[in-house]
Amino acid sequence: MARFRVCPDSGFYFDKSAESLMKVNAVAAAVSLLIAGIMALGVILTRWQEVHLLPADLFYQALTLHGINALIFWIIFFEIAIMYFAASTLLRCRLAAPKWAWTGFVLMIIGAVMNNVAVFQGRSSVMMTSYAPMQAEPHFYLGLILFAVGALIGCFVFLGTLVIAKDEKTYEGSIPLVTFGALTACIIAVFTIACGAIILIPTFLWSIGYINHIDAAMYRLVWWGLGHSSQQINVAAHVSVWYLIAGVLFGARPMSEKVSRSAFLLYILFLQLASAHHILVDPGISSEWKVFNTSYAMYLAVLASMIHGLTVPGSVEVAQRAKGLTKGMFEWLRKAPWDNPVFSGFFLSLIIFGFIGGITGVVMGTEQINLIIHNTIYVPAHFHATVAVGTTLAFMALTYLLIPVLFRRALFLPWVAKMQPYVFSAGMTLMILFMLGAGTLGVSRRHWDMDFTGALLSFEYPGTAYVMMAVAGIGGVLGVLGGVMYLVVTVGSLVFGKKLDESAGFLQSFGLPLPAATYNISRADPVPMAPRLAVEEHGSAGFEAPGTFVLAMALLVCFVVYYFINWGYLASVWPLS
């Protein structure tokens, strides 16, 4: 039975059922991003105090919708698509149990719709965290549970595909690094979903009256195993996407398979411990637990991120230098394809994730420093640098790569696509930097009114805080514009984009397979091992990527300085013990 087609432009193999599943998951992700983006506009225009767009109830409703759609539905739908790509396409393997994969997808859709409906109805504005004993409607929790079950099925389809690929020897040697990164994401996802089940199932039963008490502290502990780890899936997934894009655009190979894979192993073992970042100022949990968990066991997962931070751009630099771009430190980077949104999106995601998201995350995850940051608007500033720029922009870049390959459409309005990563990251960076500043001045997150209208007592934030929130508002609007540009390009491409394959019609863009004759390969040749280098460069005494090393050292200097500035700031507040 013929089941594969080869993309004539990229040489990637697509299994018929995996291809449809990647398409529908990617489309569902884009719809979630659309909802998240519309709500983002409401949120940021309300936090901009001079505009103060929404009334309190609508603001909290919009914030709940924004959080869940952006942090759960958008990324996990997209990650399922990435996992299927990494297992089926990269290993040229049929997808394990496509019927199960469809079941999972349907459950995820039902769950996402159910949860959104609950929040839209207005009585479940409990934020993404839904801290008990604040209670949402039962279908709020049930929606999340169904979505999680569906995603779990997706994870096992991915693992099953790895097993089949190995049994049927669809590749030589070991799985590619990108697939290994997707495996890392899958493993973290399984832990995440397990935590979600442990906490959300009892909470659902409580909401319908079968259980009469949920312990508020236990809820926070276990919920963050879901809430934070879900964002660690992103880290593993977008690092894999970075490696993939570096490989596709530059033919970059990992500087060392051993180093990059070991770094992913550190993620598998320790990244999820950072769920403790949210529990650092909770009552009654010992400092030993806090210090061990918040530091991912002595910062070994941070070490892993710093390694990827060197090896991803390093692999690009090595590939570029091999092509003759060897002048000075940075010719390789200057002459990179900056007008290709796949590259600009990838590289901006890498830089902003590392310099802003990474550094702020480690600083505020320091046990004592968290005292001056917990629940201020510094926190969402941090995770917009990691998730909204790091992950989301990486996924956007990957979309531009996949539209011609997977959907067989040319990009619609390519000049908009060209500008999109710059507009999006400029807007988000502006918003992030000024929200970090406002957080340092104590402005709280998830707060409708920094004027405290209607309060019996009064307090005024300094004027600078208002200015910062206003600039953050401008940045946020620009970021939303960048999001609109992305959706215009992607939806436009699927509907109006030039067909690269005669038969890639409207329905094919939304999941229908191409005509049966297109899938004319029944058994693909095994994926060959990467060719050996003509000249053995491994283990050379010189620095293969000096420009990247300079960048890495710049990151380290920023990191060290900023870290100790925050200790200094902490030392100035009231003594506590």
Added chain:
Amino acid sequence: MTSFLPPSERIWWKVPIGRQELVWIGIALVWCLIMFFMMPYWHLYGKQNLSNEAYQTTPASFQAKVDGMVEQYKVGEEAGMPVVRPPAGSDIYMLGRLWQWYPILELEKDKSYRLHLSSMDWNHGFSLQPVNINLQIIPGYEMVLTVTPDQIGDYAVVCNEYCGIGHHTMLGKIYVKEI
């Protein structure tokens, strides 16, 4: 050759690592260890640490303790809320509920107090401004920490954990005076 193909060597584990990566891993590891040991160091030598002293409690029994303190040390009233001036060094209490921090505390500069915090209903966020100290207040748990206000002034307690529609009206006060 590329990241999305199987490694070029079957036994890739034995391919030696380039010097650049080794140097960077070394530097990064040292930095990670420094950051790790900063936390225990601050427990020993820093002045801002949580004691992690806490108790399981109930809203009713915590309320009783707050009321006891208010009755004994009330010195005035502001906006319908009692202002309490407990003696230096004593146990002081503040509760969070929808949507107030109760009561208003008046403290003496440079004196230490054992501050007890709990919530009557949902999660609340104790955010002392403009000092910017932030704590998570959870119903059913009583957090105890020793505070030593070192500056005179009017401080606000903002709630920075979302607690429903009136969240933004939830403000409390702590006054620090030289007595």
Added chain:
Amino acid sequence: MPQEENLQEPERIPFFQRLLENPFLLLFLGVVVPTVFYILWGIMEIATIPVAQ
């Protein structure tokens, strides 16, 4: 003779590479480590908070 055997037999795969090539062992580790250190230890911490007098 031993030399010839070496040429015939594929080289033994080092322990760490075998670990990294076993998805289910990695899955096991990736679930057990955070479950023990974060979840179970954390639950013990909360469960042992003393009751206020």
